[in-house]
Amino acid sequence: MTASSYMGRTRGGTEWEPEFVTEIDQQQCIGCGRCFKTCPRNVFDLVEREVDEDDPMYDDYDDDVVMVMELADADDCIGCGACARVCSKNCMTHTKASALL
Ligand code: SF4
Numbered sequence: 001m002t003a004s005s006y007m008g009r010t011r012g013g014t015e016w017e018p019e020f021v022t023e024i025d026q027q028q029c030i031g032c033g034r035c036f037k038t039c040p041r042n043v044f045d046l047v048e049r050e051v052d053e054d055d056p057m058y059d060d061y062d063d064d065v066v067m068v069m070e071l072a073d074a075d076d077c078i079g080c081g082a083c084a085r086v087c088s089k090n091c092m093t094h095t096k097a098s099a100l101l
């Protein structure tokens with residue numbers, strides 16, 4: 001793949017470069033599911049993560065696990081950026097397509 005093969009265009013003809021999701025910060029994620037509902041592809045999956053007992057954030061939390069989002073299939077991302085816009089915890093890292101070559 002070359003950088004130009006990833007470049008797209010808007011309907012009006014303006015060149016546009018996708019920014020693919022490359023990481024989710026599961027320490028910040030609250031498992032709200034907004035990114036999952038927003039994504040037009042099959043990139044995300046909600047999974048259980050063991051609670052870090054040393055983290056004071058979970059002092060009053062009874063369960064051993066919390067639900068967090070993970071990247072189930074990052075290769076299915078089209079780089080639209082919608083997930084980052086709906087995440088209230090700023091968990092997502094996106095990378096320009098040309099930087100991944
Ligand atoms: S950038 Fe778009 S396609 Fe990629 S994970 Fe986010 S919402 Fe889904």
Ligand code: SF4
Binds near residue numbers: 036090091
């Ligand atoms: S929108 Fe953000 S906080 Fe909510 S599940 Fe997705 S990554 Fe986690």
